[in-house]
Amino acid sequence: MHSFQELSKQFSDKFKLDHFPSQPQGLYEPAQYFLGIGGKRIRPIACLMSNELFGDIENDTWQIANALELFHNFTLLHDDIMDEASLRRGKQTVHLRNGQNTAILSGDVMLIRAYEYLNDINFEILPVIFKLFNKTAKEVCEGQQYDMEFEKRENVAMDDYLRMIKLKTSVLLAASLEMGAIVGGATRNNCDRLYGFGKNLGIAFQIQDDYLDCFGDPAKFGKEVGGDIRRNKKTFLLIKAKEMVTGRQKEELDGLLAGDDEDKVERVLTIFRDCGIDMWAKELQKQYADKAFQNLEDVVVVKARKKPLYDLAEYLLNREY
């Protein structure tokens, strides 16, 4: 059995290989560049761990892990175009570096390459992996669509936001875990529990992400604290705040969101604190984390084998950066 750190290193090392032919360079070099920017490789690692719950990691799982990471990067590459992002993990985005057309086409070929990695897995499990992969891929696109639509809307209901987060973030982590379990020959029940673990963990992670952007320790948080507030980004916290405020507080919040005052972040945070949004978010995060841990506990496997997945969850939920 491998620890979180061991699997993380093993996957990162293997993933460094060239995933594309050399020609045409104009198509493949930008794709390879984008993969080289790095990232936490959470989804493939989760897939490998999930397989190892049920036995040794099989070659098929390494293939699926590559497919998952390529798919994830394809979504990031295209999302960067749509969001007009200039940086990704501190590096220039492909559409700025190589032009928009290249970013579209290199993203397309990255998605196809993801499918190519599924090609060689055992033909007996290929149909079920392929089906889950396709279903998840569509859901992630749906999540991105809702996310773009919500940006243009004045108000977003909490349930709608939650569904968007599930689609855009959670289902891919959930599917990664289920795929590892499928290769490991897990029962349907165990597959469902691992899917649930990933889904709830993903939501808890996103709440944490939204929380840290507001209440993170500036010394530990990599980005500017309050960036979401400055950009009026709809987050768990802002949506909840908008639901709660009334009277003068509502007027003040609406006024702050309409403008770009220098003390905007500070004053919105004061409203958040006055409404108890910080505590509410911590509590909501805990609820989803508890659900996730319950799902993991319910997987019928000796507890010791679950340690790497607990470590992964702790890593995702207890980070302060």
Added chain:
Amino acid sequence: MHSFQELSKQFSDKFKLDHFPSQPQGLYEPAQYFLGIGGKRIRPIACLMSNELFGDIENDTWQIANALELFHNFTLLHDDIMDEASLRRGKQTVHLRNGQNTAILSGDVMLIRAYEYLNDINFEILPVIFKLFNKTAKEVCEGQQYDMEFEKRENVAMDDYLRMIKLKTSVLLAASLEMGAIVGGATRNNCDRLYGFGKNLGIAFQIQDDYLDCFGDPAKFGKEVGGDIRRNKKTFLLIKAKEMVTGRQKEELDGLLAGDDEDKVERVLTIFRDCGIDMWAKELQKQYADKAFQNLEDVVVVKARKKPLYDLAEYLLNREY
């Protein structure tokens, strides 16, 4: 056995169904709109015919046919963004109708939907179909990349242009035919010959396309004759002409290409005729058409079964519009 017309009608009718869920409408409606614009549906029909060479059309082939047509439309949707095209078959392109971000994302989900149609085919042939599909999909992206690069280049060698056309146009038709044959249980030899038939037919078709744009009968040709010349589009004809002209003729051609004179089309066509480019193009087209028909003849199946494929080829090569 079905005639070209029968299969064409059957496929078009079946393909009219909704390929996407209703929600989120902003994602799926543009994709469904684009599919509804129409088209000749050549690739799926070729796939169905190829299957019918070897027996009754199987359900798997209908699935693959859907996948091929969806993949083809995905490439068109994204190409329209890259080419900044405003019309596709007389209808507004998606990036103009719904915005660029929607066009990117709806294209992405169309590609995923194509893969979804492959999901349910017989698990014994899925790996081989999937592999050919992936290989071909990558090649089509490579073709689009070369096409974009060539637009920015002063000169393109004939061999490079030919390779681009093979990748961008021919391999998908070739793969469509091979997939139909695979479902039909054809031998490797027959698969290869049908692939060759499609590859050569695709090139002959493109030469015809380039030829008609210059020398087509304006009364029959749907588009403005000379459109390629007006836009300095690199075609079989222009590339050959640039190879051939010297002295004053070269000066004149370069001058015409550098400008946008009202009589540009007429004068470039005169140079083409003076160099015998029209005859050369007809001869080259015939060479590839002959190769294609030889490939089809070499398929080891009673000749009568091949009639629909001969009809398809004649339809593609003898059209004057």
